[in-house]
Amino acid sequence: MPTASMSVAQFLTVGDLDVDVLIAVDQLPTQDGKVNGRLIQRVPGGMAANVAVAIAQLGGIVAIAGRVGEDAEASFVLDQLKARGVDTRHVKPLPGANTFSCISLIAADGEKSLIKLMTDAYCPTAEDLTPDIFLGVTHAHLTSARDPDLCRRVVALAKAAGASCSLDVESADLPRIAADALAALQGFDILLFNRASRKAAATLLGTNLPTLAPVIITTMGLDGAAATCPDGQHHAPGFQVPVSDTTGAGDCFAGALLHARIAQQRDWPDALRFANAAAALSVQGLGAQTALPSLDAVEALLARHGKPLL
Numbered sequence: 001m002p003t004a005s006m007s008v009a010q011f012l013t014v015g016d017l018d019v020d021v022l023i024a025v026d027q028l029p030t031q032d033g034k035v036n037g038r039l040i041q042r043v044p045g046g047m048a049a050n051v052a053v054a055i056a057q058l059g060g061i062v063a064i065a066g067r068v069g070e071d072a073e074a075s076f077v078l079d080q081l082k083a084r085g086v087d088t089r090h091v092k093p094l095p096g097a098n099t100f101s102c103i104s105l106i107a108a109d110g111e112k113s114l115i116k117l118m119t120d121a122y123c124p125t126a127e128d129l130t131p132d133i134f135l136g137v138t139h140a141h142l143t144s145a146r147d148p149d150l151c152r153r154v155v156a157l158a159k160a161a162g163a164s165c166s167l168d169v170e171s172a173d174l175p176r177i178a179a180d181a182l183a184a185l186q187g188f189d190i191l192l193f194n195r196a197s198r199k200a201a202a203t204l205l206g207t208n209l210p211t212l213a214p215v216i217i218t219t220m221g222l223d224g225a226a227a228t229c230p231d232g233q234h235h236a237p238g239f240q241v242p243v244s245d246t247t248g249a250g251d252c253f254a255g256a257l258l259h260a261r262i263a264q265q266r267d268w269p270d271a272l273r274f275a276n277a278a279a280a281l282s283v284q285g286l287g288a289q290t291a292l293p294s295l296d297a298v299e300a301l302l303a304r305h306g307k308p309l310l
Contacts, residue, residue, distance in 0.1 A: 015048030015143030054255025248288025
């Protein structure tokens with residue numbers, strides 16, 4: 001649990017920031033299917049940006065390292081991040097490139113499908129990251145396993161700076177060659193999976209995933225989240241809430257988990273519960289960042305469910 005004497009944690013997220021185009025559909029399209037859609041709005045997004053804003057909303061100190069294009073979308077995204085308290089000095093414009101964007105199809109039940117419109121400004125490269133970016137950082141969080149060289153660079157620079165590090169593993173970004181995937185995942189202190197990415201990684205690598213990192217986190221939607229740690233296995237159930245849009249819920253979970261565990265020094269069961277509560281609140285607005293909750297809002301939800309945080 002938090003103590004008055006603990007030092008202030010500084011977080012760094014590394015990865016993508018984008019513009020999300022939200023489109024409402026009655027149901028998500030099936031293979032070779034066609035559905036009618038309605039444009040809702042354009043909102044800031046991107047996994048690294050979402051995690052950074054989640055941490056900032058909870059009162060954390062956070063910077064982001066990434067790429068944008070040289071276009072109006074870059075200004076839109078960066079202005080929004082700065083307004084939410086995220087340090088953007090390590091986001092570099094890439095000449096001639098478009099800012100990364102996503103099309104988010106949102107069904108009536110709040111579930112979504114994403115189409116990533118890839119550009120050269122999707123993620124930073126290993127060469128973009130320099131030791132000065134990691135100065136003073138307590139924990140670095142990378143949001144893509146797509147580039148093993150980038151993964152290795154984050155691990156090396158974090159360790160050299162005395163920081164811990166984590167990696168969010170998504171199926172779409174998992175390298176398809178086992179040796180590349182293993183190179184990408186090894187060395188992190190915390191690996192975060194969802195059910196699909198955990199199954200994909202286990203199938204590809206043919207290994208027991210808990211041997212890859214000291215802490216393995218698995219999110220399971222309404223079934224909550226689980227942690228495999230040196231002190232054992234922990235599970236925290238999810239929260240049933242009205243759902244408007246699940247976009248970015250996993251990013252909110254990641255940011256809240258890191259804030260609770262590292263900045264607030266909560267034990268893993270409390271950190272999981274805190275992150276589940278934050279993610280539950282985040283799905284009650286449209287867009288990944290719109291409903292990212294404050295610390296007071298998370299504590300209020302936990303208190304209503306019988307376990308106030310001290």
